[in-house]
Amino acid sequence: MKFKSIELRNIDAGYCDRVVAGGVSLDAQPGEIIALIGPNGSGKSTLLKTITGQIKCLGGEIRICGEELGSMKESEVARRISLVTTARIKPQLMTCREVAGMGRYPYTGRLGLLTPEDERIVEEALVLTDSLDVAGCDFEKISDGQRQRVMIARAICQDTDIIALDEPTSFLDLRCKLSVLRILRMLAREKNKTIIMSLHELDLVKAVADRIVCLDSEGNSVVGVPGDIFYGDFIQNCFGLDAKEFDPETGHLNIIF
Numbered sequence: 001m002k003f004k005s006i007e008l009r010n011i012d013a014g015y016c017d018r019v020v021a022g023g024v025s026l027d028a029q030p031g032e033i034i035a036l037i038g039p040n041g042s043g044k045s046t047l048l049k050t051i052t053g054q055i056k057c058l059g060g061e062i063r064i065c066g067e068e069l070g071s072m073k074e075s076e077v078a079r080r081i082s083l084v085t086t087a088r089i090k091p092q093l094m095t096c097r098e099v100a101g102m103g104r105y106p107y108t109g110r111l112g113l114l115t116p117e118d119e120r121i122v123e124e125a126l127v128l129t130d131s132l133d134v135a136g137c138d139f140e141k142i143s144d145g146q147r148q149r150v151m152i153a154r155a156i157c158q159d160t161d162i163i164a165l166d167e168p169t170s171f172l173d174l175r176c177k178l179s180v181l182r183i184l185r186m187l188a189r190e191k192n193k194t195i196i197m198s199l200h201e202l203d204l205v206k207a208v209a210d211r212i213v214c215l216d217s218e219g220n221s222v223v224g225v226p227g228d229i230f231y232g233d234f235i236q237n238c239f240g241l242d243a244k245e246f247d248p249e250t251g252h253l254n255i256i257f
Contacts, residue, residue, distance in 0.1 A: 103157030
């Protein structure tokens with residue numbers, strides 16, 4: 001029996017008792033890339049925050065690496081899941097190396113001092129994300145693409161089984177998008193991490209995802225492999241598109257005048 005890094009059983013995710021994404025079930029294995037897709041407001045970010053323990057689950061059961069999420073301490077969750085969000089963090093006068101090193105917080109003492117082993121892990125993460133050249137730079141003075149790679153380096157430093165990312169390709173040009181996705185694929189394939197992320201670019205989803213969780217504006221969910229999701233008029237119906245506005249073969253949008 002394969003080890004499951006994420007187990008969702010009929011999850012209801014939302015705020016203030018209002019369900020945004022309902023009835024989501026999923027088993028995710030180490031080495032898998034799971035993409036969350038759906039129109040704005042369908043609950044992608046809400047579901048990610050629920051899975052990572054940022055907000056309370058409204059119904060169902062979440063198990064992380066075999067443990068029930070609700071029974072885990074915050075420190076235990078931090079050693080299992082790292083989260084990369086679209087929020088623009090603004091560390092005061094911190095270098096990129098120091099920002100990446102923040103990922104070691106679940107393992108350091110109260111003072112947050114890094115040991116030589118911690119420093120080695122930070123160095124390796126910067127190399128893996130091609131960020132070593134900006135390691136000494138002020139985090140606030142580098143490009144969006146460089147920032148995103150440093151944030152992924154911070155997640156790698158956290159040394160978790162699962163990396164969750166909320167729209168990791170937002171604000172990035174095409175070259176940077178591909179660079180970030182290559183890093184995530186490497187982490188899944190070579191480091192056996194489970195990657196779960198929300199994405200808006202359907203062509204990128206089709207290219208990188210092993211499985212897809214599709215959420216619609218009515219709070220419904222469907223889980224499937226790309227061949228199932230990108231078939232017929234499923235995507236058009238989910239996003240409320242005209243049949244000619246999306247090509248499921250290529251994942252490209254067509255502008256109809």
